[in-house]
Amino acid sequence: MRKNSIKNTRINGEVQKELSRIISREIKDPRISPMTSVVAVEVAPDLKQCKAYISVLGDKDAQDATLAGLKSAIGFIRRELARTVNLRNTPEIHFVLDQSIEYGVNMSKLIDDVVRSDEGKEHEGEEDNE
Known part of the structure; x- marks a missing residue:
């Protein structure tokens, strides 16, 4: 077998x-x-x-x-x-x-979008402290 x-x-x-x-x-x-x-x-x-x-x-x-x-x-x-x-x-x-490759590409894009929006919020917070 x-x-x-x-x-x-x-x-x-x-x-x-x-x-x-x-x-x-x-x-x-x-x-x-x-x-x-x-x-x-x-x-x-x-x-x-x-x-x-x-x-x-x-x-x-x-x-x-x-x-x-x-x-x-x-x-x-x-x-x-x-x-x-x-x-x-x-x-x-x-x-x-x-659909797995396309799904992976879409998930990667979504993760990148979330990371970018989080980085944008961090920079806004740093400006408020100054």
């Missing part, structure tokens, strides 16, 4: 690396945002299915357009994957939008 999970982890990493390369360098669809990254990949142990979690930095329209572009290029993506990754079966790929 343990050996299988190590093998599966290696396959996930290999497929993720290749999907990232294919999406960023090989696909010429203008709908696909240049700010698209493959966050994680889960390949089923039987190698028939694959969930690819992608993150698209941008608004809802950019995310929807990127998903549509990826879905229309699915045949090309699978052929490229079959050519570059040596697997018994080339999995059927399902793209899932992952």
Whole structure:
């Protein structure tokens, strides 16, 4: 059992690396945002299915357009994957939008805003003491 999970982890990493390369360098669809990254990949142990979690930095329209572009290029993506990754079966790929990077960017911005407003209040307090 343990050996299988190590093998599966290696396959996930290999497929993720290749999907990232294919999406960023090989696909010429203008709908696909240049700010698209493959966050994680889960390949089923039987190698028939694959969930690819992608993150698209941008608004809802950019995310929807990127998903549509990826879905229309699915045949090309699978052929490229079959050519570059040596697997018994080339999995059927399902793209899932992952909001975690965008969520992190938004949280970081909110934290920066709070820190800036706190610093502004500190400076106001120092002026009152003078």
